[in-house]
Amino acid sequence: MYGLPQTTEIKKQLPKKAIYAKFELDARQRDSFDADINRLDLTAFVSPATVPAISEEQTVKEFYLMCVRLKRKEYNAKNIVLLSRLISQNIVFALQYEDETQLVVFHTKLISSCWKPTDETRIDISGLNLDAVWENIIKQVGQIDVEEGRSLTEQIQADENKAKVEAQIKTLERRLATEKQPRKKREYFEMIRKLKEELS
Known part of the structure; x- marks a missing residue:
């Protein structure tokens, strides 16, 4: 089996x-x-x-x-x-x-x-x-790749956090694409930039 x-x-x-x-x-x-x-x-x-x-x-x-x-x-x-x-x-x-x-x-x-x-x-x-x-x-x-220096549990938590940040970025990118106000567009752009920095 x-x-x-x-x-x-x-x-x-x-x-x-x-x-x-x-x-x-x-x-x-x-x-x-x-x-x-x-x-x-x-x-x-x-x-x-x-x-x-x-x-x-x-x-x-x-x-x-x-x-x-x-x-x-x-x-x-x-x-x-x-x-x-x-x-x-x-x-x-x-x-x-x-x-x-x-x-x-x-x-x-x-x-x-x-x-x-x-x-x-x-x-x-x-x-x-x-x-x-x-x-x-x-x-x-x-399909978990455990990075050096991390335990399996730590890696699962890190992957979960990464997935949440990536979901936030996608949501903000959709809002950025449809937003008309320049000030709001800048805010979304800055928020996306900061979240991408977190990922890297």
């Missing part, structure tokens, strides 16, 4: 009703969850017992692959965040819609890959211990 070793394969369906009961979801949460999610299956378990070449670490001792069959492609991300918080394990979510898959992990926030044909979707296990393997999976899913 997704290129993981056969030794990691498990087959365990998680009935939605059991999740609703165990975690006492309210009617609104149940309705939203049910509108998006058709079926949940734990399909792989990665640990030193199932992949002897990697060792356990202090932070990550194991992780699961959960296949989530979706009823619609435009799902509510809050439902996946909810799942990741309810189940206190490291989990790679393989969200499947028809013949496509999107990989999702939670690390300070929800991190997702692009949609790909399911038969082309792979999860690479690289690293000597589970901390390194898990970090590399997060980087792979989010």
